[in-house]
Amino acid sequence: MKQLNAERSVPLRLASEYINIADKYARDNHLGMYRIIPTWGASEAFLPEDADLLIENAQTGRTIARHNLKVIDTLFESTACLIGSANGVFNADKGARIKSITETLRAAVEDI
Known part of the structure; x- marks a missing residue:
């Protein structure tokens, strides 16, 4: 998270369906300037072109891996x-x- 806290000249783009959770996470982790991008559906497609970070509800992590993404922090x-x-x-x-x-x-669920 230290790299994310660095001074930036442009806001960090944080995509999420969970606007309030994203806002609280950014404030609690002192992410500096940030902008929340509301998403619906396949949010992982926003990275990296349209967002820097994503707060997503992941069940197995397969979609995250398929998009060559990495979990940085588990919120819940x-x-x-x-x-x-x-x-x-x-x-x-x-x-x-x-x-x-x-x-x-x-x-x-057993098939997952």
């Missing part, structure tokens, strides 16, 4: 959850559909 660890109303889970008809969705999601 997260867990994906399926959330529903207790009424739906205990309803026999909805409960069966929820169980089917859960099994499909688990199978997809």
